[in-house]
Amino acid sequence: DTGVSQDPRHKITKRGQNVTFRCDPISEHNRLYWYRQTLGQGPEFLTYFQNEAQLEKSRLLSDRFSAERPKGSFSTLEIQRTEQGDSAMYLCASSSLDSSMIETQYFGPGTRLLVL
Amino acid sequence: DQQVKQNSPSLSVQEGRISILNCDYTNSMFDYFLWYKKYPAEGPTFLISISSIKDKNEDGRFTVFLNKSAKHLSLHIVPSQPGDSAVYFCAASDDQAGTALIFGKGTTLSVSS
Numbered sequence: 001d002t003g004v005s006q007d008p009r010h011k012i013t014k015r016g017q018n019v020t021f022r023c024d025p026i027s028e029h030n031r032l033y034w035y036r037q038t039l040g041q042g043p044e045f046l047t048y049f050q051n052e053a054q055l056e057k058s059r060l061l062s063d064r065f066s067a068e069r070p071k072g073s074f075s076t077l078e079i080q081r082t083e084q085g086d087s088a089m090y091l092c093a094s095s096s097l098d099s100s101m102i103e104t105q106y107f108g109p110g111t112r113l114l115v116l
Numbered sequence: 117d118q119q120v121k122q123n124s125p126s127l128s129v130q131e132g133r134i135s136i137l138n139c140d141y142t143n144s145m146f147d148y149f150l151w152y153k154k155y156p157a158e159g160p161t162f163l164i165s166i167s168s169i170k171d172k173n174e175d176g177r178f179t180v181f182l183n184k185s186a187k188h189l190s191l192h193i194v195p196s197q198p199g200d201s202a203v204y205f206c207a208a209s210d211d212q213a214g215t216a217l218i219f220g221k222g223t224t225l226s227v228s229s
Contacts, residue, residue: 004159031214042120042205042219043160056216091159095214102167103214104150107159 002027004094004108012114013082020078021111025094032075033093033105034067036060043091043107049075082115089113119143120208122220131229135193139206139220142187148212151180151191152205154222160205164191167212196227 005024013019025032031050035043046065047057051072061067064082069075079086089112093105121140129135139149147168152160166173166180166189173180179192193200203224207217 006159033216035217040221042207042221043217044219045216048216050214058216093159097213102148102165102212104162104165105217106162107152109157109159112157 004092004106006090006092006108006111008111009109010112010114012116014116015082015084017082018078018080019082019113020076021090021092021113023075023077023092023094023108025074025092026106029094029096029106030072031095031103031105032069033095034075034077035091035093035107037089037091037110038087046077079113082113084115087113087115117142118220119146120206120218120220122204122206122223124223125221126224126226128226128228129196131198131227132195135191135196135200135225135227137191137193137204137206137223137225139189139191140187141189141208143208143210143218144187145210146208146218148209149180149182149189150207150209150217151178152207152219153200154203154205163204193225196225198227198229201225201227 033048034046037043049069089110093107095105150165151163154160203222206220
């Protein structure tokens with residue numbers, strides 16, 4: 001069973017550096033979501049794609065953040081000029097509609113980012 | 117302002133007893149609710165969901181109850197097992213066909229044997 005996978009699982013970087021994370025969704029899922037989770041909080045929505053189209057972006061997604069899903073399969077999330085406040089768990093989820101037109105999002109293991 | 121609230125940060129229960137986790141929401145547009153379980157260093161795992169047209173949904177040991185007038189839902193786990201020890205997140209959306217989920221802060225459940 002191939003669930004949602006994310007790479008890397010952990011990333012330590014210095015302030016000001018750029019980082020890129022990858023998410024591979026469940027193969028038949030056409031929707032892909034990015035969330036961020038900080039300590040003591042629930043996941044917070046960042047952005048989502050339907051196929052290759054980015055349909056919604058949260059106000060949390062500053063101009064230093066960019067996400068792509070070029071062929072409607074895997075997605076990348078890039079953070080430019082990282083800041084210490086970017087330290088968090090970055091979660092990817094994928095979904096599709098079931099026969100009742102209800103969506104359930106399935107999450108990957110996350111990428112934990114630490115900005116020094 | 118938090119739209120989904122889990123007011124109990126933690127809950128301790130003995131093995132075999134019932135665990136009840138609570139969640140309140142403020143946005144009356146929410147029409148689909150989900151519960152996720154999260155172990156340390158893993159992503160959230162989907163447990164169970166409920167649409168606003170229902171007041172109860174059951175799946176094995178897990179039952180979710182929805183009280184729309186009170187804007188309140190609860191997750192019942194019966195019987196509780198030590199492997200249920202994890203952080204439980206309540207989430208809501210205003211479109212069951214797909215949109216961003218709004219999460220609560222989570223409740224840490226500890227089940228002792």
